[in-house]
Amino acid sequence: MSTEHLPDLAGHFGRFGGRFVPEALVRALDELDAVYRKAKTDPVFQERFAGLLRDYAGTPSLLYRAERLSAALGAEVLLKREDLNHTGAHKVRNVLGQALLTREMGKRRVIAETGAGQHGVASATAAALLDLECVVYMGEVDTERQALNVARMRMLGATVVPVTAGSRTLKDALNEALRDWVSSVDTTHYLLGTAAGPHPFPEIVRDFVGGIGVEAREQCLTQLGRLPDAVTACVGGGSNAIGIFHAFVGDEAVRLYGFEAGGDGVGTGRHAASITGGSLGVLHGARTFVLQDDDGQTVESHSISAGLDYPGVGPEHAWLHETGRAVYEPVTDAEAMAAFQLLCRTEGIIPAIESAHALAGTAKIIPALAAELGRTPTVVVNLSGRGDKDVHTAGAYFGILADNETIVPGENA
Amino acid sequence: MSISEVFAKAKAEDRAVLVGCMPAGFPTVEHSIASMKAMAEAGCDVIEVELPYSDPVMDGPVIQRASDIALAGGVRTRDTLRAIEAVAATGTAVVLMTYWNPIEKYGVDAFARDLAAAGATGLITPDLIPDEAGEWIAASDRHGIDRTFLVSPSSTDDRIAMTTGHCRGFVYATALMGVTGARTSVSQQAPELVARVRAAAPDLPVGVGLGVGTGAQAAEVAAFADGVIVGSALVRCVLEAPDAATGERRLRELSAELAEGVRSR
Numbered sequence: 001m002s003t004e005h006l007p008d009l010a011g012h013f014g015r016f017g018g019r020f021v022p023e024a025l026v027r028a029l030d031e032l033d034a035v036y037r038k039a040k041t042d043p044v045f046q047e048r049f050a051g052l053l054r055d056y057a058g059t060p061s062l063l064y065r066a067e068r069l070s071a072a073l074g075a076e077v078l079l080k081r082e083d084l085n086h087t088g089a090h091k092v093r094n095v096l097g098q099a100l101l102t103r104e105m106g107k108r109r110v111i112a113e114t115g116a117g118q119h120g121v122a123s124a125t126a127a128a129l130l131d132l133e134c135v136v137y138m139g140e141v142d143t144e145r146q147a148l149n150v151a152r153m154r155m156l157g158a159t160v161v162p163v164t165a166g167s168r169t170l171k172d173a174l175n176e177a178l179r180d181w182v183s184s185v186d187t188t189h190y191l192l193g194t195a196a197g198p199h200p201f202p203e204i205v206r207d208f209v210g211g212i213g214v215e216a217r218e219q220c221l222t223q224l225g226r227l228p229d230a231v232t233a234c235v236g237g238g239s240n241a242i243g244i245f246h247a248f249v250g251d252e253a254v255r256l257y258g259f260e261a262g263g264d265g266v267g268t269g270r271h272a273a274s275i276t277g278g279s280l281g282v283l284h285g286a287r288t289f290v291l292q293d294d295d296g297q298t299v300e301s302h303s304i305s306a307g308l309d310y311p312g313v314g315p316e317h318a319w320l321h322e323t324g325r326a327v328y329e330p331v332t333d334a335e336a337m338a339a340f341q342l343l344c345r346t347e348g349i350i351p352a353i354e355s356a357h358a359l360a361g362t363a364k365i366i367p368a369l370a371a372e373l374g375r376t377p378t379v380v381v382n383l384s385g386r387g388d389k390d391v392h393t394a395g396a397y398f399g400i401l402a403d404n405e406t407i408v409p410g411e412n413a
Numbered sequence: 414m415s416i417s418e419v420f421a422k423a424k425a426e427d428r429a430v431l432v433g434c435m436p437a438g439f440p441t442v443e444h445s446i447a448s449m450k451a452m453a454e455a456g457c458d459v460i461e462v463e464l465p466y467s468d469p470v471m472d473g474p475v476i477q478r479a480s481d482i483a484l485a486g487g488v489r490t491r492d493t494l495r496a497i498e499a500v501a502a503t504g505t506a507v508v509l510m511t512y513w514n515p516i517e518k519y520g521v522d523a524f525a526r527d528l529a530a531a532g533a534t535g536l537i538t539p540d541l542i543p544d545e546a547g548e549w550i551a552a553s554d555r556h557g558i559d560r561t562f563l564v565s566p567s568s569t570d571d572r573i574a575m576t577t578g579h580c581r582g583f584v585y586a587t588a589l590m591g592v593t594g595a596r597t598s599v600s601q602q603a604p605e606l607v608a609r610v611r612a613a614a615p616d617l618p619v620g621v622g623l624g625v626g627t628g629a630q631a632a633e634v635a636a637f638a639d640g641v642i643v644g645s646a647l648v649r650c651v652l653e654a655p656d657a658a659t660g661e662r663r664l665r666e667l668s669a670e671l672a673e674g675v676r677s678r
Contacts, residue, residue, distance in 0.1 A: 010544065018544075018545050019542065019544060019545060020513055020540050020541060020542075020545055021540055021542070022470070022471050022539055022540055022563060022565070022587075023542055023562065023563045023564055023565045023567075023568055023572070023576065023587075024563075024565035024566075024567050024568075024587060024590055025567075026542060026567070026568070026572060027567040027568065027569060027572075028567070165474075165477055165481075166467065166468070166477075166481065171468065172468075175468050175469075175470050178470040179470060179471075179473070179592045182470070182471065182590060182591060182592055183590055183591040183592065184590075185567065185590060186567075186590070280517075281514050281517060281518060282513050282514040282517055282540075283468065283514065284468070284470075285540075287517075290514070292514070292518065294518070295489055295490045295515055295518060295519075296490075296514040296515040296516075296517060296518030296519070297466065297467040297484065297515070298467040298468050298514075
């Protein structure tokens with residue numbers, strides 16, 4: 001099966017995706033689509049993008065054979081080290097691409113939404129580099145639990161706007177960014193942070209982060225002489241996952257696993273697992289799986305990971321789930337934090353809590369995969385980000401903050 | 414009365430139609446019904462009921478707040494249908510405005526059926542463009558519901574032609590690039606947009622919304638449009654009132670002022 005031809009020209013992945021937006025945004029989306037099509041085949045643009053990724057972001061990221069983790073999990077585990085990228089996550093790839101597109105469109109202002117602050121920091125970084133004005137919308141609750149990232153964005157010259165509407169988290173930041181965009185679309189590009197939203201965003205973001213999978217595939221062939229048995233990633237909106245999956249979709253023997261944030265457990269209702277615990281709906285411009293009640297009102301999501309704490313998912317993941325090409329499973333907060341600790345202790349790598357979900361899910365699927373294959377499986381895990389931003393959350397979770405240190409909400413370290 | 418009849422009647426009287434908007438269930442279902450009846454009695458020709466939604470990306474702070482209050486009060490889709498039924502029973506023309514997901518969740522055909530049964534004549538869809546509306550176009554045809562899509566100053570002439578071609582009853586022209594909410598002056602982009610719509614669809618009435626909140630602004634818009642759509646300014650009457658009686662008085666006063674405005678084009 002191949003998704004090379006997807007989405008269709010109107011942005012549909014099967015019955016998912018599309019454009020459920022106010023008419024006011026259609027012209028901007030059409031313009032973005034046209035500029036992107038041109039950039040895709042423009043060698044000058046592509047060389048500029050490749051140059052920034054190589055010289056500025058520090059890619060290709062390493063594919064690292066994690067020996068002690070492998071021993072602990074009973075598999076050959078390779079970590080795709082996106083945590084080593086500039087700004088600490090895969091997101092830098094997307095923002096550099098979109099910031100370049102912004103310049104191509106002749107616009108000088110970008111807006112972005114952010115949950116944990118990672119996409120906001122990445123956007124502020126790209127905006128500083130390419131001399132763009134940057135405004136970041138962030139739920140008020142998130143500005144408090146990620147205060148350090150707020151400071152980072154401001155240092156980089158961005159304006160951070162706390163959003164006080166609705167549940168004051170990522171989905172509300174996205175609403176507010178869309179409202180800004182409806183009013184400012186002539187001069188402003190919406191630098192959407194994940195492979196979701198209205199067409200052409202899911203496709204553009206997928207392509208800009210798609211280098212993760214292209215690199216990983218080549219690295220596997222070079223370092224192992226073969227493809228892995230499985231590729232795994234965490235899924236919130238789904239950009240890091242689609243970024244590593246896409247190059248492998250045509251390799252039918254390579255299993256693809258996406259791990260959603262199961263929060264307290266999907267059965268408790270307190271989770272962010274849109275595919276495994278949600279239902280078909282329309283949110284933020286696309287038809288996909290959504291956490292919603294019987295009336296189609298969006299339900300608040302819950303996860304220890306701010307970056308996965310979102311009640312929707314990119315439409316291509318909905319499609320990969322429906323076709324069975326990728327398998328999606330929930331991972332609870334507790335499972336993710338156990339994996340977080342395991343990676344710290346076995347490899348000396350502090351992962352983002354988002355990426356810890358990928359590790360935890362990988363640990364869960366290994367026994368069945370080994371049994372099915374009749375040998376030790378080889379698994380590539382997308383280590384999408386580093387855990388510096390999560391030290392406070394994890395320190396509090398494990399009860400290991402210094403005895404004389406009081407935990408003050410909003411003073412993340 | 415159907416929307417087309419309301420517009421035809423206003424045209425015969427050489428005036429514009431006044432469309433007044435209120436979220437169902439704000440602050441309670443009964444209170445919202447009373448508000449809408451008061452608006453109709455005081456001069457609104459059409460009541461636009463808004464279905465409260467958790468993620469209203471086309472709405473500014475006033476309607477967001479009202480929607481939040483309605484949802485926090487537990488309003489359900491069926492309550493919105495009940496409010497429509499109560500207002501339509503008085504003989505007032507009622508249209509619904511809703512974001513798309515609640516309809517998709519309800520079931521598109523079932524929703525069109527129940528909307529018609531409740532007495533609404535049309536549906537305004539702020540985040541559903543005709544490109545994605547195949548199922549809705551079929552269902553609204555089956556159940557005789559008028560379709561109002563939006564056009565914007567950023568719409569190309571091709572899109573205006575396509576969008577108005579799928580409308581029935583009237584088309585909603587957003588006066589400016591932005592979200593709902595009263596503004597201090599009427600957008601300068603609105604007359605040009607209305608002219609472009611008329612060029613594409615000479616027989617389709619054009620309602621103009623976004624940023625209209627006073628009688629003088631209503632008169633200004635009535636000079637070039639067939640309908641004047643007012644939301645946030647009316648909602649604010651209830652939102653900011655110290656008690657229900659004051660809110661209703663302000664609602665009647667503003668409705669009357671706006672009704673006078675649409676008659677002094």
